[in-house]
Amino acid sequence: MSFKRTPSHLKFVNKKRIIQCIKDCSPISRAEIAVKLGLxxxxxxxxxxxxxxxxxxxxxxxxxSSSQGGRRPIQLFFNERKAFIIGADIGGTNVKIVLCDLxxxxxxETSFSTTTYLQSGLLKQMALETDRLITKNQIAKERIxxxxxxxxxxxxxxxxxxIEAPSLGWIQYPFIAEARRYFDFPIYVDNDVNAAALGEQWLGNAKNKRNVLFIAVGTGIGSGIILNNQLYRGASSAAGEIGxxxxxxxxxxxxxxxIFHRYGYLESVAxxxxxxxxxxxxxQNDPEHALYEQAKSSELVGEEAFWFAKKGDxxxxxxxxxxxxxxxxxxxNATSLLNPExxxxxxGVLHSAAYILPRIQEIVEPYLPSLVEITTSRLGENAGVLGAVSLFLREHESILNVHDEGDFL
Structure with missing residues (x-):
């Protein structure tokens, strides 16, 4: 018999099930919980x-007593302010940090320039900004x-x-080991697009979906893959490199x-x-174009191309x-292989979603073996930081972590 089937473990699992039930269904009574969970x-x-x-x-x-004469059951609610979690999204341009409830x-939230502190101490600055958030909101550190x-x-x-983060110049960088010098609470780290996929499944357009493909299109292109409710990282943590x-x-x-050193084919063309x-x-080949003079002296950006395309250029x-x-x-190709819901x-693609989405759907639909919903992120610029919070909840062993129990099978 597995050690996990001891009475103390069963009690812990049932507490997890109950707290998750209250989170999902509150307000709810004790009697309703018993029926829902079969306890x-x-x-x-x-x-x-x-x-x-x-x-x-x-x-x-x-x-x-209710109007029917019986006694109303006492209702239970999840206390989302019992503790707090920090979410951080380190980008090539900015670092964004948020303080979240459960x-x-x-x-x-706060943010600062990545390049300003990349050489002088990025983690030290993250710690300073985090301390400011916690202090300003009058939260005791032990509640983080x-x-x-x-x-x-x-x-x-x-x-x-x-292993490698080209935009930060990090290769084989021991992030957690370095972070322990500045933070005295647990930290979990993952690829930013993986985190965004988790955030979208937790609070966004992928909520209640067990098979999700999240594609982030910006300077580069990456994806996060959730299969059967589990983040798929691959054999060397490089799954999702759709770029x-x-x-x-x-x-x-x-x-x-x-287009950049170590960038892939797709991100070099799209x-x-x-x-x-x-x-x-x-x-540059059209002297009559409105941007001709500008293009001769400096490179145009993708946002300008989208703006002019919307105008019919x-x-x-x-x-x-x-x-x-x-x-x-x-x-x-990815959808045919993974069959996401x-x-x-x-x-960055979100800024032109109304222009992009119909065109992509028109191209994709005839080639797919089965229909799939294609949409844009609901969380937008907060997908990364909220995904980082979701990552913590999934990885950290606590009463709030339901994923390590195989969804309570």
Missing amino acids: SKPTVSQLVDELIYEKWVVEKGSGE NGNILA LGMGVGIPGITQTKSGLV YMVTNKDEMKREFKP GGKSIGAHFTRAV ILATAVIDEALEHLAYAIV IVILGG
Whole structure:
């Protein structure tokens, strides 16, 4: 018999089940919990009393008589302010940090320039900013459960080692080991797009979905994959590197030159940097174009290409449509392999979602073996930080962690 089937472990699992039930279904009574979970009323009552004593749960209502003559049951609510979690999203441009309650409500946030502190002490600055958030909101440090962090690179969650993060210049960087010098609470780290996928499943458009493909389209392109309710990281923590997907074999027969060092094929033809570069070259060949003088002296950016495409500009439309075709082919390939319930697009692409989404759906639909919902991120710019909070809740062993029990099978 497995050691996990001891009475003490069974009690712990049942407390987890009860607290999750209260989180999902509150307000709810003890009797309703017993029915939903198939537990005896005495067991539920005892464990609920413990959860109330530990302040994970609060009860409201007096049990007074209802209009039908019976007594109203006392209602139970999850105490989302029992503790707090820090979420951090380290980007190539900015670091964003949020202070959240246990339901993912952002109570306070801050950000600072990544490049300003990358050489002089990024983790030290994160610690200073975190302390300011906690102090300003008058929260005792012992009520901070810990922190989740998203990093733009290949990251090992168990060891806390950043294998490679090109935009930060990190190679084999021991992030967790270094973080322990500045933080005295538990920290978990993962790829930033993996974190965003978790955030979208927790609070966004992938809520209640067990199979999710989240694609972040910005300067580069990456994806987070959730299969059967578990984040799929791959054999070397590099799963989801959709930016390396090849969507044109003829171009690959010629010498391939990535848009940035170590960038993949897809992000070199469909990422924001690529779109800007292609638009610049097109405009440079058209002296009559409104941006001709600007394109001669500096490279245009992807946002400008999208803006002009929305206005009907022929050059911009051609560049954008070419990039979207590549992205759509990648979605066809990934979706055919993974069979997700939903594909969510996030990142900088969100600023042009109304233009992009119909075009991608039109290209993708004829090629898919089965229909899939394709939409954009509900959490937007907060997907990364809220995903980092969700990462912490999933990885940290606590009464709130339901994923280590195989969904209570």
